[in-house]
Amino acid sequence: MSDKKVIHNVINGEIQTASDGQMMDIVNPSTGEVFASAPNSSAVDVDLAFQAAGKAFETWRWSTPSERQRALLKLADVIEENADELIAIECENTGKPVSLTASEEIPPMLDQIRFFAGAARVLEGRSQGEYMRGHTSSIRREPVGPVAQVAPWNYPMMMSVWKFAPALAAGCTVVLKPSDTTPASSYWMVEKMQEIFPPGVCNLVCGDRDTGAALTAHPVPQLVSITGSTRAGVAVATSAAQDLKRAHLELGGKAPVVVFNDADIAAVVEGVTAAGYFNAGQDCTAATRMIVQEGIYDELLAAMTESVAATKTGYDPNDEDILFGPINNPNQLAHVSGLVSRAPEHARVLAGGKKKEGAGFFFEPTLIADLRQDDELIQTEIFGPVVTAQKFSTEDEALAYANGTEYGLASSVWTRNVDVAARMSARLDFGCVWINTHIPLVAEMPHGGFKHSGYGKDLSMYGLEDYTRIKHVMHYHGFEG
Known part of the structure; x- marks a missing residue:
């Protein structure tokens, strides 16, 4: 393609190609066609990036803190001023609907960058004092050092923000690797950053899994942060452990939606349709597992079936009724299709259930009922536009179903009974519990999971603190009072 776009690495403030000249094709998942190429970087490129980050x-x-704040605020302004350009890049790279990307991703990204810009100036610690006679102790909170960061393909530009914003606010330097299928928006942002930040503060290295492995194994970074699958997180944690690096892991999810008999059915349908199918269900907090009390099970499923059947997917920049675009890549499409095709005989496919005809990697919005706890569709992260339903009788049974997977990222409870909501929120083994809603995030509150969903927090002051280290300073002065 003569008009094919070229994406580059950004190292030490300069645009660079891969040292060995290797390139990857970048595909628009809405069409299945190549629209760009990007470097498939080697360990040599990774080393150059970390040399720059270290220096x-x-x-x-x-x-x-005020200098870091000003730089981040300037970056937010640049993104806001050029939002239409960035949205067009992100939508070509991911196939997402333009209107939803503009309304649901750009505003929170700007808010998150500006939050961390402010947070840089309000880090707190224990007060200085005499804990031993004649000695004054104080606490220093310092940046942990250069960091390696790996962003996923489901929210390429927003997850890049979640990575670099707290790290830069804390005083760290960054080598960021975007997903091998969605590097375009990350490249745009990091290139813009070179006009704002000193050379080497934020570097971008594109590539595949081997590039990511070189990133995490490199001796310079003091922390490795990844948003991705549990498999990828285990690989990163294993590699980081060889050099005693810190690891920050935001991994898979299998979010339960526990619906009690007294819930507002219309609100549940609206909430789960949005939170289950937005971004084609490619969200680790997506409302994937409906666990519904027996008294409203049939009524709720009938309403959900109608809602799902009316949900539109496709790619038309002028159609604002489209809720979600394509699956990101052929491998993920095959994963989703395989799970649905292997649904057990006792399951009922109430809506969807197959790939959409035509070009691109589209899968129909799908609803599957009557699943059992040990079914593959319940235990395996689907990461596609598929919502399942199970029936429960008692609160304890609902809790057992909800907690009964290896994941522990997000969950929701739908009930008018405040006592039930309080008990469930305390007993659900998830990093986030929403009550009568599902999926809203704010910059001030932490995001992160338990169990195989990883550890470490994104967003909030907890996310900023993850990029710092604590030093005790004790000064002997001789005065004992």
Whole structure:
């Protein structure tokens, strides 16, 4: 293609190609056609990036909070001023609906960058004091060092923000690797950052899994942060452990939606349709498992079936009724299709259930009822536009179903009974519990999971603290009072 776009690495403030010239095709999942190429970087490129990040850290770590704040605020302004350009890049790279990307991703991204810009100036610690006579102790909170970061393909630009914003606010330097299928928006942002931040403070290295492995194994980074699958997280944690690096892992999810008999059925249908199928269900917090009390099970499923059947997928930039676009890549489409095709005989497919005809990697919005706890569709992360339903009788049974997977990222409870909501929120083994809603996030509150959903927090002051280390300073002065 003569008009094929070219994506580059960004190292030490400069646009660079892969050292060995290797390139990857980047596909628009709405059409299945190649629209760009990007470097498939080697360990040599990774080393160059970390040399730059290490050198930049020597000065960036001493930047003042106000200096870091101004840089991040300037970045937010640049993104806001050029939002239409970035949206077009993201939608070509992911196939997402333009209107939803503009309304649901750009505003929170800007808010998150601006939150961390402010958070850089309000880090707190224990007060200085005499804990031993004649000695004054104080606490220093310092940037952990250069960091390696791996962003996923489901929200390429937003997850890049979740990575670099707290790290830069804390005084760390960054080597960011976007997904091999969605590097375009990350490249755009990091290129813009070179006009704002000193060279080497934020570097971008594109590539495949081997590039990511070189990133996590490199001796310079002091922390490795990844948003991705549990399998990828285990690989990163294993690699990081060889050098005693810190690991920050935001991994898979299998979010239960526990619906009691007294719930507002219309609100549940509206909430689960949005939270289950938005972004083609490619969200680790997606409302994937409806666990419904027996008294409203049939009524709720009938209403959900009608709602799902009316949900539109496709790619038309002018159609604002489309809720979600394609699955990101052929491998993920095959994964989703395989899980649905292997649905057990006792399951009922109430809506969808197959790939949409035509070009691209589209899968119909799908609803499957009457699943059992040990079914593959309940235990395996689908990461596609598929919602399942189970029936429960008692609160304890609902809790056992909800907690009965290896994941522990997000969950929701739907009830008018505040006592039930309080008990469930305390007993659900998930990093987030929503009550009578599902999926809203705010910059001030932490996002992160338990069990095989990983550890570490994104967003909030907890996310900023993850990129810092604690030092005790004790000064002997001799005065004992």
